[in-house]
Amino acid sequence: MVHAVIPFRPTNPKTRLSCILSQEEREKFALKMLSDVITTTGSACCRTVILCTEDISVEGAETVVKPLGLNEALNEYLAETDDPVLIIMSDIPLATKESVVDMVKTGSDIAIVPGRGGGTNAIFVRDPKKFHVDFYGASFLDHLNICHDAGLSVDIVDSFRLSTDIDEKEDLVEIFLHSKGESRHFLENIGVKMSVEKGRVGVHRHAHEETP
Amino acid sequence: MVHAVIPFRPTNPKTRLSCILSQEEREKFALKMLSDVITTTGSACCRTVILCTEDISVEGAETVVKPLGLNEALNEYLAETDDPVLIIMSDIPLATKESVVDMVKTGSDIAIVPGRGGGTNAIFVRDPKKFHVDFYGASFLDHLNICHDAGLSVDIVDSFRLSTDIDEKEDLVEIFLHSKGESRHFLENIGVKMSVEKGRVGVHRHAHEETP
Numbered sequence: 016m017v018h019a020v021i022p023f024r025p026t027n028p029k030t031r032l033s034c035i036l037s038q039e040e041r042e043k044f045a046l047k048m049l050s051d052v053i054t055t056t057g058s059a060c061c062r063t064v065i066l067c068t069e070d071i072s073v074e075g076a077e078t079v080v081k082p083l084g085l086n087e088a089l090n091e092y093l094a095e096t097d098d099p100v101l102i103i104m105s106d107i108p109l110a111t112k113e114s115v116v117d118m119v120k121t122g123s124d125i126a127i128v129p130g131r132g133g134g135t136n137a138i139f140v141r142d143p144k145k146f147h148v149d150f151y152g153a154s155f156l157d158h159l160n161i162c163h164d165a166g167l168s169v170d171i172v173d174s175f176r177l178s179t180d181i182d183e184k185e186d187l188v189e190i191f192l193h194s195k196g197e198s199r200h201f202l203e204n205i206g207v208k209m210s211v212e213k214g215r216v217g218v219h220r221h222a223h224e225e226t227p
Numbered sequence: 228m229v230h231a232v233i234p235f236r237p238t239n240p241k242t243r244l245s246c247i248l249s250q251e252e253r254e255k256f257a258l259k260m261l262s263d264v265i266t267t268t269g270s271a272c273c274r275t276v277i278l279c280t281e282d283i284s285v286e287g288a289e290t291v292v293k294p295l296g297l298n299e300a301l302n303e304y305l306a307e308t309d310d311p312v313l314i315i316m317s318d319i320p321l322a323t324k325e326s327v328v329d330m331v332k333t334g335s336d337i338a339i340v341p342g343r344g345g346g347t348n349a350i351f352v353r354d355p356k357k358f359h360v361d362f363y364g365a366s367f368l369d370h371l372n373i374c375h376d377a378g379l380s381v382d383i384v385d386s387f388r389l390s391t392d393i394d395e396k397e398d399l400v401e402i403f404l405h406s407k408g409e410s411r412h413f414l415e416n417i418g419v420k421m422s423v424e425k426g427r428v429g430v431h432r433h434a435h436e437e438t439p
Contacts, residue, residue, distance in 0.1 A: 114385060129405070132401075132427070132428050133404055133428035152428070153428045173323070175340075188345060189344075192368070193341070215364070
């Protein structure tokens with residue numbers, strides 16, 4: 016059974032959203048995005064594991080605690096696992112069952128989804144003993160190089176939904192446009208709304224209007 | 228036979244790239260991106276039409292001149308056409324044969340690809356007499372509403388490559404990461420290169436270093 020492994024760091028996440036969300040709100044919002052991803056990996060029949068720096072409890076997933084850096088924690092997990100592993104980021108709440116199933120049913124050794132700007136948003140590893148991750152920087156190219164050196168075949172999966180990670184205020188627009196999940200409801204409940212002004216789509220906050 | 232219709236305005240395009248490209252370079256670059264899209268629609272067996280504000284000649288496509296605004300030109304074209312029409316923007320050079328074929332083989336009346344931020348990057352219209360476009364602003368939502376009001380079924384196509392339009396300097400990174408087409412070669416030839424600095428991927432220009 017495929018392990019869907021979601022790395023997660025609960026404290027002070029998504030600092031680039033500080034312009035619109037407080038630290039407490041960012042921590043809650045990150046958990047809502049995580050929940051959306053867990054719902055999706057569960058619907059795609061994966062055994063979902065939160066690989067976390069501390070012990071947390073989220074419905075639909077088990078938690079494995081590794082108080083390590085992202086690469087160290089994931090590579091330790093890969094070395095300890097025999098089943099195929101889908102590493103999927105917690106900040107891609109637009110992920111759908113269809114897009115995840117497309118990845119895990121790949122005919123290749125590795126299926127990878129680039130994020131915008133050369134990151135890696137999800138990577139399926141058929142044999143975790145043969146692969147290691149190298150996140151940060153141009154990780155998409157780094158991962159292609161690792162596959163090449165290890166003689167692993169690669170499927171680059173073309174999905175807008177999986178490629179869309181939520182880092183900055185303008186990314187929130189994509190949640191309003193394309194999601195009906197928990198992260199959208201959270202934003203709506205605290206007064207964040209989508210707006211169309213002068214022909215451009217943006218988000219604004221109802222309760223506390225920001226100074227421009 | 229599906230008409231692939233690519234709206235194009237050759238004069239002073241892509242002004243948001245002015246920070247890295249001169250007007251003359253932007254005009255050439257826009258033509259290179261157009262050529263990449265034409266190559267793709269041709270490989271997907273479409274009859275490719277450049278819907279242009281003035282008469283231009285580009286290999287692989289015929290040109291229809293309509294000196295009108297984007298919506299007016301497209302809606303006039305749709306009203307005059309009986310075959311299915313794929314409207315596809317000229318600034319999505321990552322488009323692949325597979326992603327275009329996915330659109331034109333949809334089982335729905337309409338297949339639509341959102342751009343980032345609520346735009347529309349491509350839209351397939353099975354019966355052009357039943358649909359009209361409304362670009363600018365949140366056109367993705369506007370197009371969904373037009374379909375709803377006309378009773379047309381809609382397939383929202385999930386493709387990173389089609390969703391990636393090239394508007395700003397940081398978008399150029401995606402061309403270096405994911406394309407081997409003419410637009411990439413053009414950038415390389417004028418000294419624009421991808422760089423990885425402090426773990427982030429960007430582009431810089433070799434010949435004329437920009438001031439930060």
